[in-house]
Structure formats: structure tokens, C-alpha cells
Amino acid sequence: MNKMQHRNLLLVIVSLVIVFSMLSSQEIAIAFQMPGTPTPAPLVGIIEELEIRNLERMLDGDDLDEITRKALEEKLSMARSIINDRSITAANWPAHAESILPPAQQYIEKPFPEGVFEGGEGFIPSSEGFIHNRWQKALETGFIQVFAGFSAKNPLQGVLFIAETSMDRTDTKIQTVYPGEQDGGLSIIEEDDGILILESQNMLYCFDVLQRQFVCVVN
Amino acid sequence: MHKKRLAFSLCLILILFTLISAAAAGSGTETKRYLPLVIHIAPTPTPTSVPTPTTIPTPNPELPPPYSTSLYMKTVNPNTLFSLGCEYGEKDQLSAGTQDNVVFLAFGKPTMNDGIYGASLFGFGPASTDEIGEAIKQFGAGYRSCLGDDAFSHLRIAVGTSNYGDPELVSWWDHGRKWARMVNDINKHFIDQGYFTWVDAVGASDMELAWNSPAVTRLWVEGYDYANKYPLYNFGAAEGCPTRLAPQWQCASPWTKEDVWYISFGSGASYPMPLIYATNGVNARQWAWLSVYSVEQHGAPMNFMGAFTQYQACQQRGGCDLLDNTPEQGWQQLYDELKFDERTKQHLAWSTDIKWWGE
Numbered sequence: 001m002n003k004m005q006h007r008n009l010l011l012v013i014v015s016l017v018i019v020f021s022m023l024s025s026q027e028i029a030i031a032f033q034m035p036g037t038p039t040p041a042p043l044v045g046i047i048e049e050l051e052i053r054n055l056e057r058m059l060d061g062d063d064l065d066e067i068t069r070k071a072l073e074e075k076l077s078m079a080r081s082i083i084n085d086r087s088i089t090a091a092n093w094p095a096h097a098e099s100i101l102p103p104a105q106q107y108i109e110k111p112f113p114e115g116v117f118e119g120g121e122g123f124i125p126s127s128e129g130f131i132h133n134r135w136q137k138a139l140e141t142g143f144i145q146v147f148a149g150f151s152a153k154n155p156l157q158g159v160l161f162i163a164e165t166s167m168d169r170t171d172t173k174i175q176t177v178y179p180g181e182q183d184g185g186l187s188i189i190e191e192d193d194g195i196l197i198l199e200s201q202n203m204l205y206c207f208d209v210l211q212r213q214f215v216c217v218v219n
Numbered sequence: 220m221h222k223k224r225l226a227f228s229l230c231l232i233l234i235l236f237t238l239i240s241a242a243a244a245g246s247g248t249e250t251k252r253y254l255p256l257v258i259h260i261a262p263t264p265t266p267t268s269v270p271t272p273t274t275i276p277t278p279n280p281e282l283p284p285p286y287s288t289s290l291y292m293k294t295v296n297p298n299t300l301f302s303l304g305c306e307y308g309e310k311d312q313l314s315a316g317t318q319d320n321v322v323f324l325a326f327g328k329p330t331m332n333d334g335i336y337g338a339s340l341f342g343f344g345p346a347s348t349d350e351i352g353e354a355i356k357q358f359g360a361g362y363r364s365c366l367g368d369d370a371f372s373h374l375r376i377a378v379g380t381s382n383y384g385d386p387e388l389v390s391w392w393d394h395g396r397k398w399a400r401m402v403n404d405i406n407k408h409f410i411d412q413g414y415f416t417w418v419d420a421v422g423a424s425d426m427e428l429a430w431n432s433p434a435v436t437r438l439w440v441e442g443y444d445y446a447n448k449y450p451l452y453n454f455g456a457a458e459g460c461p462t463r464l465a466p467q468w469q470c471a472s473p474w475t476k477e478d479v480w481y482i483s484f485g486s487g488a489s490y491p492m493p494l495i496y497a498t499n500g501v502n503a504r505q506w507a508w509l510s511v512y513s514v515e516q517h518g519a520p521m522n523f524m525g526a527f528t529q530y531q532a533c534q535q536r537g538g539c540d541l542l543d544n545t546p547e548q549g550w551q552q553l554y555d556e557l558k559f560d561e562r563t564k565q566h567l568a569w570s571t572d573i574k575w576w577g578e
């Protein structure tokens with residue numbers, strides 16, 4: 001081969017090396033994939049990979065106290081374990097997703113708890129009111145809960161939140177009712193035939209749940 | 220002759236480069252290497268037997284990621300949870316690119332009835348940890364089922380309770396331990412069923428300073444940390460805690476910064492994914508300042524998993540005057556505040572916004 005042939009051959013080889021190195025990325029491999037060729041394994045945790053790198057870097061720090069070092073080591077161990085388990089189950093892909101079926105048995109909801117209970121469960125946003133207690137009952141059409149407490153904007157203003165939820169539990173409507181007096185937060189003492197007996201600092205109230213109104217006040 | 224060979228070589232190179240450029244269009248991430256490669260240009264691959272090539276977005280780390288929708292749950296009906304999981308799976312499958320989200324399913328305050336631990340379902344329960352665990356397994360199965368041939372997307376389920384409740388009525392340490400065991404069992408199931416690459420679970424608790432004492436809340440976290448194999452996300456607020464603008468503030472008594480740091484990051488299990496709901500940015504400033512405290516007192520910043528907002532719940536029920544950050548606002552406020560101090564600046568992977576299930 002003369003000098004020019006050598007040069008041409010070299011040029012072709014260099015080009016092929018460049019081309020192959022470009023082709024070796026996963027995305028290009030996918031783009032050229034033929035039906036039936038092996039597919040790449042799923043990714044097993046970009047966020048965990050970042051977290052692991054971050055924790056390793058933090059653990060290199062000299063200023064860590066012992067409790068933090070121990071905590072970071074536990075976090076690192078968890079992240080590595082998650083990555084490891086993900087790698088194992090990644091081999092299950094492609095799986096027959098269609099073969100995963102919902103439970104065959106119909107679920108029957110447990111009876112709705114009825115009576116007076118402490119606290120509001122976070123059902124009412126704390127930006128709206130602080131709840132002392134609640135009364136709740138199942139109705140033919142759904143469920144009713146009456147939350148008693150005081151307004152978040154004014155602790156002297158008692159308030160009732162009445163939540164009515166549909167039978168399938170997917171729809172809740174909330175109504176707010178205030179007593180006329182500003183005598184502090186309300187608490188439910190008892191319920192009698194649809195009438196709630198409530199107390200504030202110095203007053204007793206009767207509240208008709210069906211009518212959604214206070215029907216008596218005793219000083 | 221030489222000119223012809225040179226021209227031939229150049230043409231060959233040109234053709235190959237054109238093909239590679241066309242193939243590479245749209246891809247953007249370097250990952251595993253596959254050699255040797257057989258180049259096959261035609262016919263067009265049959266879509267039925269080959270997974271859709273997935274492009275992995277390279278998001279701008281300065282901008283909020285797409286948010287997920289988390290749920291306050293009033294049921295543990297396994298059929299309902301399977302359908303819900305399926306909805307999330309379908310959404311991820313139909314979305315362009317690879318999805319990686321966290322969804323919090325909050326089941327209400329801890330309960331203990333006749334020695335059985337569980338959560339209140341916001342007055343509709345209680346449901347035992349066995350029932351909640353089964354519900355989450357079905358949610359995961361539904362997700363995987365409807366994810367179809369999307370090989371790359373992933374969903375993390377944060378199984379949530381709270382620190383709300385009577386200090387005397389629940390054995391808090393034991394409840395934390397049971398919650399951790401429930402999460403372990405859920406993940407074991409996902410591994411055994413082969414779903415774990417696409418769906419996994421962590422523990423979560425809405426730990427609010429106004430809802431219980433630091434002693435009780437720490438007990439629960441320690442119980443979780445005693446038995447856990449998976450993390451615990453705190454999605455509470457840091458009421459009253461100081462900020463860079465108000466360093467003289469005190470966390471809601473009797474809580475201290477150290478207590479909030481411990482339950483959110485100082486415990487080996489814990490990570491913060493805090494509630495950033497105030498439109499004036501105070502929540503973000505409080506958490507960022509806690510991270511500064513973490514650097515100065517413990518030698519490392521807190522690693523935040525992301526930001527948690529309640530915009531959709533506010534839309535459903537109202538009454539969130541100035542406490543209804545959109546998910547984008549919440550994420551951006553936290554990101555910007557953490558960036559304020561170079562020592563606490565970090566990537567925030569996730570954004571989620573909660574609403575009431577079904578409403």
C-alpha cells in the first residue's frame with residue numbers, strides 16, 4: 001500500500017471508532033433496536049444515586065458530630081439497599097403487567113364509629129379552627145360529623161364545623177356555624193335525639209344538627 | 220484513483236454520521252453501553268413487541284419538577300386502592316419521558332384499639348396496619364399493572380400517619396415500630412412480586428408541633444427507627460420556628476429547633492419533605508433556617524426530599540387564606556430559601572400537593 005492508501009485506511013478506521021463510541025450509548029442502541037433484540041434494563045434509581053453521592057460527600061466532612069454521622073450512615077445504607085433491591089427486580093421486566101389483577105373479593109367497609117370523640121383528626125384545617133371534640137353518626141344517605149372548637153382567627157369565637165360525607169365517602173361538604181356570643185371555644189358534652197349539648201366558658205348551648213342552628217342558650 | 224478513494228471514504232463517514240445524528244436526536248442521557256451493535260435501518264421497528272424508547276428529561280434544577288397529587292384517605296378498600304394506583308400508573312405511562320414521583324397517602328392519626336395498631340382514617344376508621352399495608356400493596360399492584368410497557372417510570376408511596384393524638388391512649392414507640400414493620404412488609408411484597416423497581420414504599424408522618432409534645436413525637440420516630448429498613452418522611456410544618464428574617468422566634472413551645480431537627484433529619488430514618496403552604500414564604504424560611512442550624516450545630520445540612528403543598532385540598536374545602544401555595548410556589552420558595560445560604564443549597568427532587576381522596 002502506498003502512503004495515500006495508508007492515510008485513507010487510517011481515516012476510515014478512525015471514523016469507525018468515533019462512530020462506534022457514539023453508538024454505544026443506550027439511547028442510540030434503543031433507536032436502532034430490532035424487534036426481538038434484548039432490551040435495556042430499567043433504570044434503578046436516579047434519585048437514590050444522587051442521594052448516595054450526596055451522603056458520601058457529607059460523610060467525608062470533618063465537622064459532623066457523632067449523632068449526625070450515625071444518622072447519615074443509616075441513610076446511606078438504606079439508599080444502597082433500595083438500589084440493590086431495585087436492580088434485582090429490574091430483571092423481571094418485561095413482565096406481563098396485564099396479569100396483575102385487582103382483588104377478587106369485594107370489600108365491606110367497617111361500621112362507621114358513632115358518638116362523641118376527642119379531637120378533630122386534622123379534618124378541619126388548623127388555619128380555620130382548633131377542634132376540641134366531635135360528634136359523628138351514620139345516616140341513611142352518608143355520614144355526619146360535627147366538630148366543635150374555636151376559630152383560628154379569634155380564640156374567643158366558638159365554632160362548629162358540620163361535615164356531611166356521601167355514602168361512598170368521596171364527597172364531603174362542610175358548613176360553618178357560629179354561636180351568637182363570643183364566649184370561648186365550644187365542646188360537645190352529649191347528643192340527645194339529634195340535639196347536641198355544648199358548653200363554652202360560661203354558657204351551655206343546644207344545637208339542632210338537622211336544622212343546623214342553635215336552639216337554646218343558657219348563661 | 221486516490222481522489223476517488225478519498226471521496227469514497229468521506230462519503231462513507233458522512234453517511235454514517237448522518238445516520239447517527241438522526242438516531243441520537245431526542246436522546247440526552249448517557250447511561251449503559253451496549254456493544255457490539257448491529258445496525259439495522261429498515262424496516263421500522265414493530266411497536267407492539269418493543270418498548271417505547273424513553274427519553275430521560277434533563278430538568279432545569281432551578282425550576283420546579285412536575286408535581287404529584289397526594290391524598291388524605293378515608294378508606295382502605297383494596298379494590299379502591301388498586302384502581303387509584305392504576306390511575307397513577309396510566310398517568311405515568313401516558314406522560315412523555317420518564318416519571319419519578321412520590322405520592323403521600325395519609326391515613327390519619329395513630330390509633331391503638333385492643334392492642335391493634337393502625338390509623339384513624341380521619342374519623343372513618345380505625346384501620347389496622349395490616350389493612351393499611353394490604354391497601355398499599357394493592358395500590359402498588361394497580362400502579363405496576365397500568366404502567367404497562369413503561370420500563371423506566373417509578374413511584375414512591377409515602378404511607379402517612381401523624382403525631383396527632385392523646386399521649387396516653389397510644390403506645391407511641393410501639394406504634395412507630397409497627398408502622399416501620401408495615402412498610403418493611405409492603406416492600407418485601409413488592410420485591411417478591413417483582414414490582415420493586417417501579418414502585419416502593421416509605422413511612423411518613425405529618426408531624427405538627429401544635430399536635431403533640433416533642434417527647435411523644437420523638438418516641439414514635441425512635442420506634443420507627445428501631446425497626447425500619449426504609450426511610451421516614453416528615454411532611455409537617457415547623458410552626459413558630461425562627462427564620463433568617465426573625466431569628467429571635469422560638470419554635471412552638473415546648474419544641475426546640477433540636478427536636479424538629481431530630482424528628483426530620485437527625486434520626487437515621489428521617490428526611491424532611493415539609494409543608495410549605497404559606498404564600499408569604501414563612502414555612503420555607505423556617506425550614507431553610509433549620510437547615511442552617513443543622514450545619515452549624517451538627518456539621519451537615521438537612522437533605523430535603525422536596526416540598527409539600529395543600530393547594531388542591533384548599534380548593535376542595537376552602538378556608539386557607541394565605542396558606543394555599545401552589546405546588547410550584549411551594550417548591551420554588553423552599554429551593555430559593557435553601558439557596559440563600561451556600562451551605563444549604565441543594566437539589567429538590569420532588570413536589571407533591573395533597574387533596575382529599577374522591578372529593
